[in-house]
Amino acid sequence: MNKMAQSMIAVYVQTDGSMVEPTSLQLITKARAIANGQRVVALLPTSDADQTVATVKQYGPDEILVLADDRFAAATDTEIADGLYQVVEQVQPNSMLIPATVVGRSVAPRLQAKLQTGLTADCLDVYFDGDTLVQVKPTYGDDIMCEIICADRRPQMATVRPNVFQAEPAQAATQVTNVDFEFHPEAHIKMEKPTPIISSSANISDASVVIALGRGADNPQLIEKAQKLAARLGGMVGVSRPLTDHAEFGHESQIGQSGQSIAPDLLINFGISGATQYLVGIENAKTIVSVNTDPDAPIFTKSDYAYVGDANDFMDALLSSTRV
Amino acid sequence: MKIVVCIKQVPKSDSVKIDPKTNNMVRDNVEGVINPFDKNAIEEALRIKDQLGGEVILLSMGPDGYMSSLRDGLAMGADRAILLSSRAFGGADTLATGYPISQAIKKIGGVDLVLLGRQSVDADTGQVGPIVAEYLNVPQVTFAEELRFVDEHTLYGQRLLDGATQSVQVTLPAVVMVRSELNTPRYETPVNIQTSFEKPIDVWTEHDLDLDATRIGQAGSPTTVQKVYAPKREGRQTVQLSDDSATAVKELLARIRN
Ligand SMILES: Cc1cc2nc3c(=O)[nH]c(=O)nc-3n(C[C@H](O)[C@H](O)[C@H](O)COP(=O)(O)OP(=O)(O)OC[C@H]3O[C@@H](n4cnc5c(N)ncnc54)[C@H](O)[C@@H]3O)c2cc1C
Ligand SMILES: Cc1cc2nc3c(=O)[nH]c(=O)nc-3n(C[C@H](O)[C@H](O)[C@H](O)COP(=O)(O)OP(=O)(O)OC[C@H]3O[C@@H](n4cnc5c(N)ncnc54)[C@H](O)[C@@H]3O)c2cc1C
Numbered sequence: 095m096n097k098m099a100q101s102m103i104a105v106y107v108q109t110d111g112s113m114v115e116p117t118s119l120q121l122i123t124k125a126r127a128i129a130n131g132q133r134v135v136a137l138l139p140t141s142d143a144d145q146t147v148a149t150v151k152q153y154g155p156d157e158i159l160v161l162a163d164d165r166f167a168a169a170t171d172t173e174i175a176d177g178l179y180q181v182v183e184q185v186q187p188n189s190m191l192i193p194a195t196v197v198g199r200s201v202a203p204r205l206q207a208k209l210q211t212g213l214t215a216d217c218l219d220v221y222f223d224g225d226t227l228v229q230v231k232p233t234y235g236d237d238i239m240c241e242i243i244c245a246d247r248r249p250q251m252a253t254v255r256p257n258v259f260q261a262e263p264a265q266a267a268t269q270v271t272n273v274d275f276e277f278h279p280e281a282h283i284k285m286e287k288p289t290p291i292i293s294s295s296a297n298i299s300d301a302s303v304v305i306a307l308g309r310g311a312d313n314p315q316l317i318e319k320a321q322k323l324a325a326r327l328g329g330m331v332g333v334s335r336p337l338t339d340h341a342e343f344g345h346e347s348q349i350g351q352s353g354q355s356i357a358p359d360l361l362i363n364f365g366i367s368g369a370t371q372y373l374v375g376i377e378n379a380k381t382i383v384s385v386n387t388d389p390d391a392p393i394f395t396k397s398d399y400a401y402v403g404d405a406n407d408f409m410d411a412l413l414s415s416t417r418v
Numbered sequence: 419m420k421i422v423v424c425i426k427q428v429p430k431s432d433s434v435k436i437d438p439k440t441n442n443m444v445r446d447n448v449e450g451v452i453n454p455f456d457k458n459a460i461e462e463a464l465r466i467k468d469q470l471g472g473e474v475i476l477l478s479m480g481p482d483g484y485m486s487s488l489r490d491g492l493a494m495g496a497d498r499a500i501l502l503s504s505r506a507f508g509g510a511d512t513l514a515t516g517y518p519i520s521q522a523i524k525k526i527g528g529v530d531l532v533l534l535g536r537q538s539v540d541a542d543t544g545q546v547g548p549i550v551a552e553y554l555n556v557p558q559v560t561f562a563e564e565l566r567f568v569d570e571h572t573l574y575g576q577r578l579l580d581g582a583t584q585s586v587q588v589t590l591p592a593v594v595m596v597r598s599e600l601n602t603p604r605y606e607t608p609v610n611i612q613t614s615f616e617k618p619i620d621v622w623t624e625h626d627l628d629l630d631a632t633r634i635g636q637a638g639s640p641t642t643v644q645k646v647y648a649p650k651r652e653g654r655q656t657v658q659l660s661d662d663s664a665t666a667v668k669e670l671l672a673r674i675r676n
Contacts, residue, residue, distance in 0.1 A: 110582075170586075171548065171558055196579045200560040203545035206513065207552035212640030213512065215543035233541075233646070241645040256580070282589040283557035288582035297581060344599070346581070352542055360674065381674055382654065394656055399673070401659045401666050411663040415671060 101225070102133045104187035104249065106178060107150055108197050110288060111167040112142035114149045117193035119261035121254055122153040125191055126264065128221055132188065135159060139177050141167035147270055154264030159185070163277040168287045171197070172280045175204035180275040182209065187249045189227040191220065194253035202253050212244030213251040216351075218258050218374060227252065232351045232374050257299050257355045257378075297354070298347060303329025304358045304379070306349055308372075309336045310365020310386060311405040317342075319409050320364065326416050332356065334366050350375035362412075364405040368393030385409075419472030419570075421463040422523055423496065424534045424546070425456040427480055427487040452487045455535025457494070457603035458596045462565060463533055464495045465601065470570060473497050475526060479507055479519055485619060492614035493606035500526070504623035509636030516549030518634055521627045523554060531573070532593045536561050544595070551593035559586050563599040 103125045108115035118136075125134040139161040140146040150158055161177045169177075178201070182190070192198045194216045206213040214229035218239075221228050226243050227250040233240045244250040298304055305324045307317065317331075317340075324331045332349045333340075349356055351371040357378035364385050366372060373396055376382065384397040385408045394400045401408050427450040452460075463474045476491045478484050479502035488499040502518055510518075523529050532554070537544035544560070551558035564576040568587065575586050578597060606614075624634060632638055657673070659666035 171560065172551075175552075196561050196577070199544050200548055200558070203512065203516075203543075203548035204552045204558070206545070207516065207549045210513070210640075213543075213545060214641060215512075215541075215545060228644070239647055239649045240643050241647075242641050243644045244640045245642065247640045280557060283559075283592070284587045286585040288579050288584040290582045345578075345597075352537075352539075383670060395653045397656050398654050399659055399670055400656050401663070401670075403661060403663060403666075407663040408666065411667040415664075415667050 101131075101188040102135050102185060103129055104135050104137050104182065104185070104190040105155070106190065106192045106198065106201070107136045107138045107146070108193055108195060109138065109140045109142075109146050109166065112140075112145045114146050115193055115195060115197070116261065117195055117198070117254070117256040119150070119153050120257070120259040121191045121193060122150070122155050123262045123264070124220070124254070124259045126154060130222060133157060135185065135187065137161070137178055137181055139163070139166045139169070139174055141165070143272075151268050151270075152263045153261060154266035155268055156266060157269040157271060159271050159273045161273060161275050165277055165279065168285045170280045170283050170285050171200040171204055172283075173278065174201045175208065176278050176280075177275055178205050179208045181273050182249065184273065188225065189248075189250040189252075192251065192253045194255045198253050202251060206251055209247075209249065209251075211247040211249060211251060212242075213253070214242045214244075215253055217252045217254045220252055220254065226250070232370060238370065255355060257357065298330045298332045298349065299354045299356050301330040301332075301356070302358050303327040303360045304332045304349070304356055304362075305329060306332045306334065306361060306363045306366060306376075307337055308334040308364065308366030310367075311409075312337055312365070316364070316406055316409060319406075319413060323409065323413055323416065327360075329358070329360070334369075334372050363393055363397070364409065366393055367391050368396060419466060419470045419531065420475070420526075420529050421466060421472060421531045421533060422475045422477050422526060422529050423456065423459045423463045423491070424519060424532065424550070425460070425476055425478050425487060425491055426453045426535070426538050427451065427478065427484045428453045428538055428540045450483055450487060452490055453535050453538045453540075455537065455539070455596060455598060456491075458598050458600050459533040459535055460491050460494050460496060461601045461603040462596055463531075464604070466531070466567070470567065472530075475500065477519065477522055477526075478502070479510075479515060479522075481508075488619050489614055490606065492617045492619075493611045494604055495610055496617075498617055499619040501619055501621050502623075502627075503621050506624045506631075506635050509639065510634065511639035511641045512543055512545035512549060513640060514634050514636075514638040516546050516553060517638070518624075518627060518629060519546065520550045520553035521629055522622060523550070525622075525627060530590045532556075532591075534593070534595045536595045536597050547593055547595040554591070554593065557588045557592045559588060559592065559594045561597055562594050563597045565594065565596075565600065
């Protein structure tokens with residue numbers, strides 16, 4: 095392999111044994127879009143090279159560097175970071191994109207520490223300014239974004255939030271290379287294969303209808319009605335951050351910057367004010383309806399339909415007109 | 419069992435402002451509290467201590483104002499606290515935060531378990547834990563929603579992935595980052611608040627640690643915030659629905675159905 099190859103964007107492709115995690119493919123598409131002459135290279139630790147390489151190829155990276163080892167079916171964060179480190183040291187990418195999934199966010203900082211470079215968390219966008227990867231992430235408070243750069247060290251690393259970019263199949267003469275690396279089993283820890291959570295196998299990020307509840311709709315009756323409405327419309331209930339205190343709404347149900355980005359055909363917001371951290375999660379919703387007692391609530395400026403009034407009244411009216 | 423709990427102080431309010439000229443947070447009048455996930459970490463440490471005995475040490479890096487959060491953590495029942503505080507540590511990104519924290523843990527010595535929150539609620543990176551684990555060269559369990567001791571040296575944990583759970587068994591020493599599902603943090607009691615003032619908070623500067631001076635503070639941070647701005651978000655053309663809810667729903671359904 096040519097060490098001094100032209101500048102390269104590496105994408106960590108997360109796999110779970112034989113399945114490729116979807117954000118990884120979204121990042122290959124994004125990397126191709128911003129590459130501007132740089133090579134887009136997928137780093138693929140996998141226990142099932144045939145199947146995962148076939149999947150990744152469909153998205154047209156210039157090269158796939160395969161780290162093949164059966165033990166990647168249930169590897170620890172450290173083992174994955176160690177494998178990636180060996181490859182990154184060989185190919186010296188200019189920048190590296192990593193899915194901001196739980197695994198990605200656990201592996202990336204460990205790799206960062208090995209490489210002694212910068213890592214920006216949970217980006218909503220990345221673009222090049224010359225050789226510099228500008229990493230865009232939302233930040234505290236109202237309507238504030240920040241751009242973070244890593245001026246002097248390489249690779250420039252960023253984890254990127256799931257579902258902010260769409261994966262698009264692409265044709266390319268993808269080169270597939272089995273890289274030299276050694277799997278170093280980590281002592282003192284044993285990871286099992288992940289067990290899918292059956293109850294939330296349906297994910298709000300894939301739902302076509304989302305009924306979203308905020309602090310202004312935080313009562314048991316309304317929650318129950320929302321669940322009924324969602325079931326009738328074939329949708330799901332999502333929440334703003336304050337409601338994740340409830341046992342029935344985990345992090346998986348949270349919409350927004352530190353939760354999920356959603357893209358339903360129809361989103362109905364009940365009692366949500368529209369903080370920036372919430373709004374970044376709903377930008378890709380097609381039709382947005384919002385219900386709020388405050389006519390000046392920021393959520394209305396991002397809505398197609400506004401109902402100024404009580405969440406419960408509107409919910410009841412919806413339920414009675416959608417009765418089957 | 420010697421347990422270190424890393425805690426960060428975060429602004430109480432959700433809406434901290436950033437000064438667009440200096441790119442710095444406007445911290446005036448913003449009350450600081452313990453990062454909520456770090457309270458779960460303290461709670462877990464106290465439960466482990468109740469079960470297995472030992473010592474719970476709080477560790478934080480930040481300005482003197484962080485003392486109030488350490489005091490709160492002591493009032494929950496931790497034994498002692500250490501604050502890494504010096505101008506030299508200021509402006510650190512996650513890499514330059516994880517490094518002095520890991521050096522402090524080495525200095526404390528004989529630590530079996532390091533607990534952290536899954537992420538801070540302000541900067542939200544979740545990067546400090548894995549960085550500390552890498553520098554200490556020990557296994558990590560991130561996003562733990564369940565923890566249980568199998569025996570005195572072996573911890574069973576379950577972590578929550580995106581749409582899956584994963585079981586893990588680890589022999590100490592280890593670094594664990596906890597989710598809020600793990601437990602419900604206890605309240606401070608008047609007695610504990612009283613005794614917390616008798617518990618020591620040591621302040622360590624860069625001179626108290628074995629440190630490579632080029633790896634701390636702003637100078638030791640590879641990342642810089644180059645710009646902070648208010649995004650131009652596309653507003654939507656908003657149709658105002660009638661005040662009467664039944665009429666409003668009719669209007670809505672008529673429009674979105676065709
Ligand atoms: C780093 C960081 C990350 C964050 N990430 C997220 C995130 O991912 N997701 C998220 O949601 N938040 C996030 N937040 C929190 C965010 O800033 C807001 O605090 C939160 O979104 C507010 O939730 P809300 O709109 O439900 O509550 P509030 O802001 O309290 O709004 C409640 C609304 O309900 C209305 N209301 C009251 N009563 C009624 C009624 N009877 N009928 C109808 N309307 C009524 C009120 O007028 C008000 O507009 C984050 C914050 C930070 C600092
Ligand atoms: C708006 C904004 C965005 C930022 N984005 C990035 C970024 O993308 N990349 C980057 O490298 N830096 C970033 N930083 C810098 C980063 O916030 C600091 O390095 C911070 O000290 C640690 O990161 P964190 O708050 O994300 O902690 P996290 O890694 O989210 O915290 C996880 C856990 O680590 C422990 N911990 C964290 N900080 C401390 C501390 N000071 N003392 C003791 N324990 C602690 C706590 O247990 C906490 O629950 C950002 C800062 C700001 C203001």
